[in-house]
Amino acid sequence: MKDIIDEQLQAMAKSQEQLARSMQAESVVVTRMASLLRRIRADELTLVSGNPYTEAETNVMREIGAYVNALADFEEALANHVKYAIKELRVSEEE
Structure with missing residues (x-):
């Protein structure tokens, strides 16, 4: 049982690492877009309708x-994984 829990925890950790990398990449894109937009002078911007x-x-x-929103989803997924892991660890301790 402990091996199964360890495998599940490792899978969750890998999933969280992948989510974190995805969030980091999205952060870089948003930051880059904002910095490019900041370089445009106000008089170069055109108003549409x-x-x-x-x-x-x-x-x-x-x-x-x-x-x-992705950060919120990441936080929720992390909380769910931690909750699940704690529940499984408590069950294994009781056995």
């Missing part, structure tokens, strides 16, 4: 929102 934000700014905001 009275919208105070350009399409590029809107895209950056969407990416930031997606990144924050």
